Amino acid sequence: MAHVLRKELTLSQIIAMAAGGMIAAWMVEIRYWFELTGPSSLLCLLACGIILMPLCLIYTEMTAMLPFAGGENIWTSNAYNWDIGWIVGWFMFLLYLSAMPNVTIGISTMISYLYPLNFIELKILACFIISLWFIMVNLEIKHLAKIQNMMFWSTLVISVLASLIFIFNEQWHWKNLSPWFPKGLAGLSAGLGLLMFKFIGFDLIPQLVEESNFSKKKIILGFVGSMLCTFLVYGLAIVGVAGIVSNDWIAKADIVDPRVADMIGIHWLALVIVIMGAITCVTTLSGFWLAASRTIFGAAVQRQVPKKLAEINRWGQPWVANLVVYICSLYFCIMAPEAWINYIFTITVGAAGIIYLFVSLSFLKLRKTHPEWKRPYVCPFGVFMGIESMLFCVYCLYQCVVAMDAATWIALGIYFFIGALLYMYAKYQQRHDPVNWEPFIPSPTNTTEEICENSRA
Known part of the structure; x- marks a missing residue:
């Protein structure tokens, strides 16, 4: 079998996968945003986007x-x-896995608009979707990327048009958005910390860049483009529905946008939104799944996990890594409580906060220890960008710890117990089988052949 990922992804496809990772089942999630902070969730999203931009520039470099x-x-x-x-x-791995129930239960919830399902039935359907997607991600990525590219850009247009239909409807009034801050400063503070979740997805780009076929100087377009697309969709959605219905109504709805469309007598739009939302979630599922499997693949190359996990099938996909993602995704989906949105938000933001914190620290350190490494893109005002990003990460971590419930702590405890066992196994193998487990860390000084050699099982 081959051991090198194929370079088949275009810039447009990278943007679609990254933005697709951020734009998920907002019509289901938006009720949680309004529980947190009402219409001011729009301001939280804008602030998060601005605050995260330095981190995007760090990621680009x-x-x-x-x-x-x-x-x-x-x-x-x-x-x-x-x-x-x-x-x-x-x-x-936790970051990408935790997104799976968010996406699949989100799809199931949208389907329940057409045919009512209880929560157990929602999870069964979600597990079926995960199983189906396990088959899809083991096929040639260029075909999956083309399908996702088409679905993402078409649903982006449809979602914007749907929000504009709400805004220009006669029942829409600006005064309905009041009060902007129903939970006061506390709600705004929580929203600012937890709504960072909606911009988690730009970090898919590093996992997919090895399979890209465009100049690394254009990577900045992938990061900025995906962030702008995300804010456009979410921002218009918040203004569109909040101008028609009350904050309390949104917070209690099962699925917001289609119900609003039915309320104003446009049932065909409700059906279009449900179908479009399901398709959007499929693009999200693809992006996070690919990122999770590439995370395992990269760890196998570094000999942090068994090299078997770097094995690639004839379609160029890390099939063993995909199998691990499949099993773990089922676990997080099955473990999800009925208050699954809060469960997913806190786990995902907490994992992202840790990762982004270490990325910021690594960025600052590598600037000092390896100034000679070639940087096709150089982040401006590096020290400021690094410190600003670290402070925001610490803030988000605090908000996550405050918001976590017992179910979340249990799921995390089991996950990290398994992680501790795997880490000890890797350290044991380093001592007893150093030939096959000697650490290898890819750097700009390594050739493709060297990396390929270290991924061979």
Whole structure:
């Protein structure tokens, strides 16, 4: 079998996958946003986008400098050591896995608009979707990318048009958005910390860049483009529905946008939104699944996990890594409580906060320890960008800890117990089988052949 990922992804496809990772089942999630902070969730999203932009520029520099699957794990390993990289890699895997129930239960909830389902039935359907997608991601990526590219850009247009139909409807009034801050400063503060979740997805780009076929100087377009698309869709959605119905109505709705469309007598629009939303979630599922499997692939190249996990099938897909993603996705889906939105938000933002914090630290350190490495893109005002990003990460982590419930702590406890066992296994193998488990950290000085050699089982 081959051991090199194929370079088949265009810039447009990278943007579609990254933005698709951010734009998910907002018509289901938006009720949680309004529970947090009402219409001011729009301001929280805008603030998060602005605050996260320095981190995007940091990611751009690091991705262009070290364009390997595994991304943040490899960056941290280069800046610090193999052990720190392993920990970051395990958080990365958690980040992408935790998105799976968000997407699949979101799709199931949208389908329940057409045919009512209880929560157990929602999870069964979600597990079926995960199983179906396990088959899809093991086929040639260029075909999956083309399908996702078409679906994402078409649903982006439809979602914007749907929001504009709401805004220009006679029942829409600006005064309905009041009060903007129903939960006061506390709600705004929580929203600012937890709505960072909706911009998690730009970090898919480092996982996919090894399979891209465009100049690394254009990577900045992938990061900025995906962020702008995300804010456009979410921002218009918030204004569109909040101008028609009350904050309390939104917070209690099962699925918001289609219900609003029915309320104003446009049932065909409700059906279009449900179909479009399901398709959007499929693009999200693709992006996070690919990122999760590439995270494992990169860890296998570094010999943090068995090299078998870097094995690639005849379609160029890491099939063993995909199998691990499949099993773990089923676990997080089955573990999801009925308050699944809060469960997913806190796990995902917490994992992202840890990863982004270590990326910022690694960025600052590599600037000092390896100034000679070629950087196709250089982040301006590096020290300021790094410090600003670290402070925001710490703030988000605090908000996550405050918001976590018992179900979340249990799921995380089991996950990190398994991680501790895998880490100890890797350290044991390093001592007893150093030939096959000697740490390898890809850097700009390595050739493709060297990386390929270290991924062979």
